Amino acid sequence: MTLDDYRLSAEPAYHPCGQEIAHYRAAYAARLPVMLKGPTGCGKTRFVEHMAWALERPLITVSCHEDMTASDLVGRYLLGPEGTHWQDGPLTLAVRHGAICYLDEIVEARQDTTVIIHALTDNRRILPLEKKGELVQAHPDFQLVISYNPGYQSVLKDLKESTKQRFCAMDFDYPDPGIEAAIVASQAGISEGTARQLVQIAGKSRNLRGQGLDEGASTRMLIHAGRLMEAGLDLRQACQLALITPITDDADMRQALAAAVDACA
Ligand SMILES: Nc1ncnc2c1ncn2[C@@H]1O[C@H](COP(=O)(O)OP(=O)(O)O)[C@@H](O)[C@H]1O
Ligand SMILES: [Mg+2]
Numbered sequence: 001m002t003l004d005d006y007r008l009s010a011e012p013a014y015h016p017c018g019q020e021i022a023h024y025r026a027a028y029a030a031r032l033p034v035m036l037k038g039p040t041g042c043g044k045t046r047f048v049e050h051m052a053w054a055l056e057r058p059l060i061t062v063s064c065h066e067d068m069t070a071s072d073l074v075g076r077y078l079l080g081p082e083g084t085h086w087q088d089g090p091l092t093l094a095v096r097h098g099a100i101c102y103l104d105e106i107v108e109a110r111q112d113t114t115v116i117i118h119a120l121t122d123n124r125r126i127l128p129l130e131k132k133g134e135l136v137q138a139h140p141d142f143q144l145v146i147s148y149n150p151g152y153q154s155v156l157k158d159l160k161e162s163t164k165q166r167f168c169a170m171d172f173d174y175p176d177p178g179i180e181a182a183i184v185a186s187q188a189g190i191s192e193g194t195a196r197q198l199v200q201i202a203g204k205s206r207n208l209r210g211q212g213l214d215e216g217a218s219t220r221m222l223i224h225a226g227r228l229m230e231a232g233l234d235l236r237q238a239c240q241l242a243l244i245t246p247i248t249d250d251a252d253m254r255q256a257l258a259a260a261v262d263a264c265a
Contacts, residue, residue: 003097006058014043014050015183017175024051027168033121033144035164038172041218044147047172048102057141058099060090064109070116074129086132095120095127098141106146107157114163120144121166151215174219177203183219188226194235197264198222201239204260205247212253217243235265 027034028051036044045061052059062073075089094101106114119126125138146167148159174180177199185195199222206216225242229235239261244254 003058003093003099006060006099008049008053008059011053012046012049013187014046015175015179017179020047020170021051023170028055028143031140031143033146033167035167035169036145036147036172037150037169039151039174039215039218040149041220042172042174043219044172045102045104048100048145052100057143058097059102060094060099061102061104062090063104064106066108066110068109068113070113071131073113074116074127075132077131092127092129092136095136095138095142098139100143100145103144103146106148107159111160114160117144118162118166174202174206180219180222184222184226187223189230190226194229195222195226197235198225200264201243201261205243205257208253208256212250213248215247217247221246236261
């Protein structure tokens with residue numbers, strides 16, 4: 001893969017919800033690392049894609065998980081026909097060549113993995129490749145972005161204070177109902193009226209958060225429901241498939257959500 005493979009060729013559709021575009025531009029201009037906070041499916045990834053496109057930077061995204069090691073990020077020696085050779089990992093690639101590196105759901109990674117970003121996110125802007133014995137100075141255009149879902153955090157799985165304090169942070173949430181309906185209508189190809197119904201249902205599910213639901217229906221789920229309606233299902237069927245069955249196995253909760261759908265149908 002070359003860095004050009006990570007360039008976005010078309011503009012990722014993004015509806016602004018506030019000042020986030022101007023704020024991000026300022027953070028990028030200052031080359032400060034950015035943390036996007038918010039529930040799943042509310043537009044964080046889409047926003048970074050949009051900004052990478054707007055700033056004409058390649059975007060390298062890494063989905064973090066608990067088995068991820070530092071080598072998965074920085075690279076490793078590989079055995080080839082002519083002996084071993086070093087292969088840069090996704091973070092190193094971004095650091096060397098000036099891409100935006102997006103570490104999605106950073107808290108999923110173990111803390112010993114997360115600390116490798118420390119020297120990158122202060123004035124030094126360097127990435128140490130310990131196994132290779134190299135210090136990579138970050139390209140002037142490099143920027144690090146991480147996402148973080150505050151809802152999932154436990155004491156065991158949180159960012160270290162020393163990590164958190166290196167980042168500017170932006171709060172993301174589900175868009176206001178009017179904007180969310182416009183997003184759902186345009187991305188699912190359904191009418192604004194139907195999209196508004198879906199947004200109303202989502203609002204009810206979001207009110208059940210903490211009362212048996214970990215999180216309410218996301219914008220992503222509403223788009224899925226809309227696409228199912230576009231494919232011929234009615235509102236109740238689409239909501240069952242896209243909104244209710246995925247988020248809970250609890251029979252009472254499913255019933256409560258189905259009643260919320262009926263009330264909006
Ligand atoms: N502000 C927005 N403008 C356009 N589309 C959006 C917006 N917010 C959410 N979406 C839609 O919702 C989907 C899920 O958003 P995503 O960025 O993947 O969520 P997250 O990264 O927060 O989990 C996107 O693929 C996009 O279709
Ligand atoms: Mg995401």
